[in-house]
Amino acid sequence: MPTRLLSPQEALDALYESQHAAQRTTYRAFYSSELGGIVTDPALFVVQLDDHMLHRGHGVFDTAMLVNGHLYQLDQHLHRFLASAAKANIPLPPGMTVEQMRRTILETTAASCKLNGHVRYWLSAGRGGFGLSGNECLGSAFYCVVYTQEVPDSKLDEYLRGWRVKTSPVPLKPPFFTGIKSNNYLPNALNLMDAEAEGFDQGVFVDAEGNVSEGPNMNVACLLADGTLVVPPFDHSLNGITVQRMMELLPAAIEEGMEGIKRVEQRHISLAEAKAATEVFFISSSMLIMPVVQWDTQLIADGTAGIVALQIRVMLQNDTKPRPASDQHTEVPYGFMTGMEEA
Numbered sequence: 245m246p247t248r249l250l251s252p253q254e255a256l257d258a259l260y261e262s263q264h265a266a267q268r269t270t271y272r273a274f275y276s277s278e279l280g281g282i283v284t285d286p287a288l289f290v291v292q293l294d295d296h297m298l299h300r301g302h303g304v305f306d307t308a309m310l311v312n313g314h315l316y317q318l319d320q321h322l323h324r325f326l327a328s329a330a331k332a333n334i335p336l337p338p339g340m341t342v343e344q345m346r347r348t349i350l351e352t353t354a355a356s357c358k359l360n361g362h363v364r365y366w367l368s369a370g371r372g373g374f375g376l377s378g379n380e381c382l383g384s385a386f387y388c389v390v391y392t393q394e395v396p397d398s399k400l401d402e403y404l405r406g407w408r409v410k411t412s413p414v415p416l417k418p419p420f421f422t423g424i425k426s427n428n429y430l431p432n433a434l435n436l437m438d439a440e441a442e443g444f445d446q447g448v449f450v451d452a453e454g455n456v457s458e459g460p461n462m463n464v465a466c467l468l469a470d471g472t473l474v475v476p477p478f479d480h481s482l483n484g485i486t487v488q489r490m491m492e493l494l495p496a497a498i499e500e501g502m503e504g505i506k507r508v509e510q511r512h513i514s515l516a517e518a519k520a521a522t523e524v525f526f527i528s529s530s531m532l533i534m535p536v537v538q539w540d541t542q543l544i545a546d547g548t549a550g551i552v553a554l555q556i557r558v559m560l561q562n563d564t565k566p567r568p569a570s571d572q573h574t575e576v577p578y579g580f581m582t583g584m585e586e587a
């Protein structure tokens with residue numbers, strides 16, 4: 245069959261006709277510095293092919309959770325986002341200040357008209373051709389998307405069953421790159437797909453010294469028999485915002501009587517020591533806490549979700565709930581919608 249040559253109208257029609265179900269029902273709002281504004285029609289959530297983030301992976305991203313009309317830990321995520329951008333040698337788009345970028349994230353969230361969901365944003369080296377160096381780019385680009393997630397009924401109580409994980413055969417990125425939340429997630433995607441292919445829920449990266457690093461998009465923690473919760477340091481893993489919040493909140497929670505845990509320690513932990521832990525769990529902003537019940541062929545303790553993981557899950561869940569004068573929450577200015585300029 246000959247390849248079709250499309251007219252501009254046919255190409256535009258195809259953008260509409262080719263929308264998949266999740267796109268139509270869960271993609272809510274999109275800002276593009278290339279478009280110069282926000283669109284809410286998911287057919288138009290488009291990034292151009294000459295964007296270096298796309299054809300060279302020269303981009304960084306971050307996310308934040310939208311909870312009851314507030315972005316949880318937006319400023320903490322933004323801080324890491326800007327640090328990633330600096331390491332990736334990506335400046336802010338021409339004329340865009342950090343304050344403007346933050347406002348754009350909040351206004352894109354407002355345009356979604358959703359109270360709960362996720363916001364993800366990218367800084368790209370920008371457009372300018374198909375070369376390698378970001379120096380050919382006309383200016384960096386900023387994108388932001390708001391989406392909601394349908395959790396199937398079968399997954400609602402997944403945290404009670406826990407996950408089975410596999411030591412990943414995929415090599416861990418070198419330390420400089422594990423510390424940048426960049427668009428180069430090929431090892432991370434391969435980690436997960438390798439685990440899924442063998443019936444596991446996730447893979448765990450291990451570093452060259454045999455120490456546990458992290459999951460493909462989550463940090464990991466191991467509770468030892470003496471009540472010490474060990475979190476691998478961030479020299480071979482991403483400095484997760486949620487695991488840092490957990491470490492900030494735990495001392496008071498332990499003081500107030502959280503059961504089964506005595507202290508938190510950040511240090512390297514070998515694969516063998518981790519597998520012998522009484523509890524293992526993953527931590528991330530998208531799912532907070534997920535207990536691990538089996539690692540390779542070995543059950544973790546008795547192979548059921550641990551009580552420390554479940555208590556920490558509740559602690560973090562409570563922390564995501566907006567409350568007055570919280571430095572962890574930013575109210576979405578839904579009212580600003582009325583002040584937005586029409587296209």
Ligand SMILES: Cc1ncc(COP(=O)(O)O)c(C=O)c1O
Pocket residue numbers: 432458459460461462463481482483484485486487527528529530
């Ligand atoms: C590689 C990696 N590690 C850890 C995390 C957890 O980080 P956070 O708690 O900021 O979501 C993520 C999630 O974004 C990730 O992609």
